[in-house]
Amino acid sequence: MNLRFVEAFYWVASLKSVTRAADKLFLTQSAMSSRIAALEEELGVLLLDRREKQFRLTIAGARFFTYAQRLLELQREAKAEMGSGATQAVSLRIGAIESVLHSWLIPWIEQLRKEHPSLALELTVETTPILVEQVQRGTQDIVFAALPAAADGVRSLALPPMEMVFIGHEKLHRKRRYSLSEFGALELLTFQRGSHPHVALLDLFRSEGLEPARVHTISSISAMVQLVQGGFGVATLPRYAVQRMQNYPFLRALNCDSKLQPLPIHASYRTDPATHAVETVVKSALLFVDARKGTRSGASRAPDTRSVPRSRASKKSMS
Missing domain, CATH: 1.10.10.10 (Winged helix-like DNA-binding domain superfamily/Winged helix DNA-binding domain)
Structure with missing residues (x-):
């Protein structure tokens, strides 16, 4: 046969x-x-x-x-x-949301390629709903999104969530601490309508009986960062994603009396009975994120962090 x-x-x-x-x-x-x-x-x-x-x-x-x-x-x-132990070329289709792309995806892929040089990657950056649908339909092998995917043959694993912070311009937002009502009077920038950060931001205001004046929804982290850098409003972004953007020197994490919900991250993937390649790659991502989280635990508690050197996650075996 x-x-x-x-x-x-x-x-x-x-x-x-x-x-x-x-x-x-x-x-x-x-x-x-x-x-x-x-x-x-x-x-x-x-x-x-x-x-x-x-x-x-x-x-x-x-x-x-x-x-x-x-x-x-x-x-x-x-x-x-x-088998003789010879490495076989494997092609995997990986999708990720922007927050993952700007936080740890690229350094993780760099490490992955060193450990598995025969691995060919097809990378897509999309929103969570699109990525979930793609892995359900089988057009993606692995996706990193804010929601888990559910379908026959699809498994999901929760990764450490991302700390979300208010980001402003250091020359325009000089206070050591802000109240949520003060942020509500400003131009607020967050991710696209219906996304986890967008819903979480609105829920935070409603939980305190407040209504923000204006909330702008933008799907691109780069666009949000450039707007804040240009003096337009305050954005809600993953802390580590902003720390990696060293070309924008005036960005500043702003302390607030009310804390934003962390952004959940899930790895959803299709199992393949013919190979362990997908599980190996997912395990690699989990180990990498765990290692980075450990090395940056002190930085995540810093009150006003701007340009911080990129972390060097400890290299771990995936055999």
């Missing part, structure tokens, strides 16, 4: 789409259909119900899905046990 055909069927069944499975395996749709047809001929049964436009497995297809998963797992175990 050709395991490439088994793998093709596994992903068609997992993603409930020949088209998405073809994209996952970097095949044409016709090539994917040919592999499924060849597998059906060998097994002597129909695995996919082609009578309707809606995707559906046959009874035989549903039964064979379990065998397909086991066969791919056995293939992986056999390669690990009997």
Whole structure:
């Protein structure tokens, strides 16, 4: 039995789409259909119900899905046990929100590439709703977003949340501490409408019986930082993301009597019975973020931090 055909069927069944499975395996749709047809001929049964436009497995297809998963797992175990130890090239599609991109994604990828030079990455930066949908549909292998994804074959892991702070211009915002009502009278900048930081900011004001004068929603951290640098308002941003932006010398974290909610971060990923590559990469991200959090625990408590040298997360093995 050709395991490439088994793998093709596994992903068609997992993603409930020949088209998405073809994209996952970097095949044409016709090539994917040919592999499924060849597998059906060998097994002597129909695995996919082609009578309707809606995707559906046959009874035989549903039964064979379990065998397909086991066969791919056995293939992986056999390669690990009997293989020569040669490193195989793996391509992974990774998506992340802007807060992750500007905080730890790039230094983590730099470390990941050193440890796994054969790993090819396809990187996408999007909002949480889009990333969640993409990993659910199978167009992303791993996403780092503010919400976990839920779907068959998708697992989610909570990473350490990001500390959120009010950021202002040091020459315009000189007070040692502000009240929430004082911030409410200013131009406030936060992430796009409906995002976790946007909702959390509004909830904070409402919990204290206040209503901010104006809240501007912006999807780009760079745009928010440039606006604050130009003297337009106060932004709510991840502290570490701002600390990495050393080209903007006038940014300042502003103390407030009311604390912003941390930004939750979740790694959602699709399991692959043929390889541990996805789990290895997720584990690497968790270790990297944990190490960075430990090295920066003192900085996260600093009252007014501007340009702080980039952290050097300790390198850890992922074998």
